[in-house]
């Protein structure tokens with residue numbers, strides 16, 4: 001299959017709903033939080049104004065307490081479940097009540113570096129600062145140095161093997177009728193199971209009943225996991241925010257952000273797991289590390305947390321996975337319990353995670369491996385098109401197609417000369 005920069009731009013244009021971009025038609029017909037940040041960086045390669053608008057539309061969904069929801073329902077659509085009536089939040093525009101990986105400041109720093117309008121950057125900087133404060137206050141109230149998720153959807157890695165143990169505590173009973181729409185658009189073998197879905201909706205029911213108040217949610221949560229992926233992304237975003245604060249913030253902002261980075265990097269170091277030679281998430285209810293090998297375990301490379309020994313171990317593991325014939329970077333490796341090369345976050349390769357891992361490898365001087373990860377990403381997209389995710393063994397394109405964030409990553413890779 002031949003794909004080009006023009007094709008990638010056409011995917012973004014096709015998914016543009018007027019200032020915000022849906023991840024893909026039908027399967028995800030609204031604005032998704034971390035998708036939007038990658039999409040903004042994709043737009044920024046050719047249209048900075050449109051890139052800023054993407055982020056501005058996202059923060060229209062921001063709550064008064066700083067939380068940025070994982071979905072903003074700008075316009076109705078009947079091809080998705082659970083819609084705004086299930087979430088029952090009280091925001092205009094309507095939103096979900098949980099969040100997603102905070103890539104916003106990483107995208108904003110990229111736009112600023114390219115010369116985006118400073119006044120618009122400043123307004124978004126304030127939104128990102130409020131959001132980061134929310135993360136640490138609402139999701140690390142015990143000051144452990146890593147942030148917790150109360151729903152697997154908040155990780156963006158909905159059905160990752162790491163969630164299996166913690167999710168087993170969540171009952172399958174729901175007060176909402178579960179009417180899955182996703183399996184009408186994509187083969188059920190590529191999506192989370194029905195049992196997982198019922199538990200996902202049980203959590204939504206629980207939090208809606210708690211009125212979406214962060215303190216009550218923390219107390220009520222039957223799922224509470226300190227996530228290595230989101231914590232690493234948040235710290236990468238904090239570093240981006242610190243850079244922006246030099247121009248757009250105060251000295252006090254800079255001191256506050258630097259203190260959070262120091263505490264967060266110390267927290268991440270406590271998530272190192274010798275058993276898998278990677279960083280791991282931590283189950284706050286069972287008080288145990290969740291030693292499941294996964295792509296998220298490399299994301300601390302985005303931060304200053306890893307020392308030379310950890311960088312070497314992570315690089316060696318990636319090289320091993322590659323030598324075993326896997327397209328980098330599988331969301332779970334082929335020898336992991338629960339591996340399924342086609343099922344969402346149980347094996348498939350995701351372009352956005354690859355882009356983040358490559359950035360992290362570059363930060364730590366592993367440039368050759370960073371180039372390998374980028375080349376694998378490019379090969380996957382050129383082989384199968386702008387699919388949602390890719391089989392790490394067969395390289396087949398899976399999930400939704402015409403996918404915005406895959407197109408956005410292709411544009412970033414193309415700009416760096418990693419694609420024609």
Ligand code: DGY
Pocket residue numbers: 070081153158182
């Ligand atoms: C979904 O609906 O599959 C999303 O990942 C949840 O945000």
